[in-house]
Amino acid sequence: MRKAVIIGAGMVPVGEHWKLSLRDIAVEALLNAMDDAGIDRVDSLYVGNMASGSFVEQENLGALIADWAGLGHIPAVKVEAACASGGAAVQEGAKAVLSGLEDVVAVVGVEKMTDAWPSDATRYLAYAADADWELFHGASFVALNALIMRLYMKEYGYTEEDLALFAVNAHANGAKNPYAMFKRSITVETVMKSPYVADPLKLFDASPVCDGSAAVIITTPEKAKELGVPKEKWVEIAGMGRSIDTINLANREDFLTLKAAKVAAERAYKMAGVEAKDIDFFEVHDAFTVMAALSLEALGVAEKGKGAMLAREGQIAIDGDYPIQTMGGLKSRGHPVGATGVYQTVEAVLQLRGEAPEGIQVPDAEVGLTQNIGGTGSNITVNVFRRV
């Protein structure tokens, strides 16, 4: 069977890019990745994006970005799985390579959110929920996650302070990442003092509205060699898994289990031939602090109900047993929704190459995992990466 390796990675800093448009940041990230790989052409382009039509009235991103990046007459398509669009695009790109149909594939994740009015952005994000049965009732994404958060705290006896620790950890790492939106550390008090957006969920439990784009180049080891890409740059996409859950949170069997993440992780672990304990760091989808806890449980890192315990025990720090959000996660690096999964991928590549910034490099990282959630856990991707 063919193997898929990432040979190039690029991104733009996450933030409020007032002067730059969606195409500007996407092209920049894409060219950065191509330059990193040392190539000037690709066979195809996969774009991870959630809601460009809503945010900037632009669809057909495959054509837009490939055209503006000067990639010529190649196949280019947008992949959408809500906030998991980036993770899904990486998978689709890898699948194209693994299938043998394409040899060198570019994947770019992009979201330009800050052009929208804030309450409109809240509405567009909620398009990932059930339009007729959730958004209709005034559910924002924050609100849906707040319902889960309240239940999680009640069920397992955690406090808002406990969950705030995930934000504190993310910021501690993000402070050292030049590409992060919030390059500063915070305390539990910072989180606790922030206003409620949807009780008990506070502003600092949530990831920000922002702009960002990240890209990777995927090929086979054979092709990488042929292209002359030094082996130190290679990172294998060793395992991939993806699953859906009910679109409507209310219809879920168990509100406190990310079933889709569980299923996706099992598939990814099996494909990569690893278990949770073999993984050196986890880039999980902490769009909201409670999601970090639930993700760790679904990935098999913690038992059910024990996810937040890892934060309490300090095990999620860079020097802990289960480092998470090594570059700041969604909370501190930022969560440009459709781009997030690709940012996680780029960050995993940097960690596995040993190119992570000082202070947040996971020592001797061999295997890393990214987990990207769409909806309230309704569409989840898990990818396992391995140093070659």
Next chain:
Amino acid sequence: MGKPMQVARHWRHFREKYALVGGKCENGHLMFPKREVCPVCGSRNVEEYQFSGRGKVVSWTIVRNPPSGLEYYRPYPLALVQLEEGPVVLAQLTDVDPEEIDFGMEVEMVTRKVREFDEDGIILYSYKFRPVLKPQKE
């Protein structure tokens, strides 16, 4: 408040939303909303089912930054309500102060306004839940 307005899209669910009408499959599995395929057994034989409207609060939040179009209504409580027949429904709570809401609070369905599309658009009505009305003494 909040264009674009879509009429048919909302109209086709009026009955379900005004009165909390869900579905029941041939094997007796209840669901809300009604679907083509029973999520429990896969049966494609699903009929309409009228829920009683009684239920209990499973979890709740107070929406302070609502999606556009609903700004005037903020803050409003949103909850997961488990109906006495079993299924869980997401809906707004009404006629209740945030401090009064609690796990297991008994609620009943009422039909209320959910959204208006500007001054000149259609008005959307739907089920919401309020604390069960109790006989009052003066």
Next chain:
Amino acid sequence: MGKLLRPNREVGIVGYGAYVPMYRIKAEEIGRVWGISSFPIQEKSVPGLDEDTITIGIEAARNALKRAKIDPKLIRAIWLGTESKPYAVKPSGTVIAEAIGATPDLDAADFEFACKAGTEALQAAIGFVGSGMADYAMAIGADTSQGRPGDHLEFTASAGGAAYIIGPKSSDTLAYFEASYSYVTDTPDFWRRQHEHYPRHGNRFTGEPAYFHQIINAAKTLMEELDYSPNDFDYAVFHQPNVKFPLTAAKILGIPKEKVLPGLLSGIIGNTYSGATLVGVSAVLDIAKPGDRILWVSFGSGAGSDAFSLVVQDAIEEKRDLAPKTMDYVNRKKYIDYALYAKARRKYIV
């Protein structure tokens, strides 16, 4: 045949139900804002942000159905009397019909005659069922009335409503109509022009030539034609724009205050306009005994009155407990200040 209105077959009420929103504002709170210190009532109901005439109508209709215990599909007309239609053009009754499961084999329409629109719908329902065209019809009076900020009507304009399901007189009817009478003259005491937010009124002109003239004439004619005296009635419910007017009308007619007070709610819920007498009578039905006779006289500006003589039947005893009582709603209350009231009544430009 005289002046009375009497259908071919006798009709009665098979179910009734009321609804009053839970929010209240005290008159003194309104007075605080406008520097006024004498008030026509104590406090009034305020509709919640998510309430309007249609939602009030729906809950009242559901309560009426609970008492009627009939299949909603048997209801062949839903007529809503209101002066605060959520849509200027588009029937409100259709929403109510859909919500209670009465569609599609029925007629629906909104009636307007200022505050007497509710009894106007009732008159029509009596005729509809009394003629034999249909076995069941629902009449609703409901409003979320608007008073111009600072105007003295702002103290009273409130929200609420009640629904009545009319059917042929039988042992299932909880009260039956002996006769009714409508009295109408062209008297512009209160009006609202198209596209205007608030009504205008003729100030003191709304009293003697409007309210009292129509109410007294309607009540007197009904009693005379039925050959009844005030003593024949156990309760009297008059339109209640405030507390003083209905009590004065009773005094003029020689009806003791005690017979009026049980159905006089305006002091604590305000003037629910088209809903006013329907809500008042519902409160009386909640406590009346079989055999009691109720005098029911509405008033609508513009102007006119509908008068009914209603006799309570045995079925009241088993039916009244099947739905929340009117006082359950009246006594369920949460006070809000003028700022929240202004938000609820959409006085803010956003």
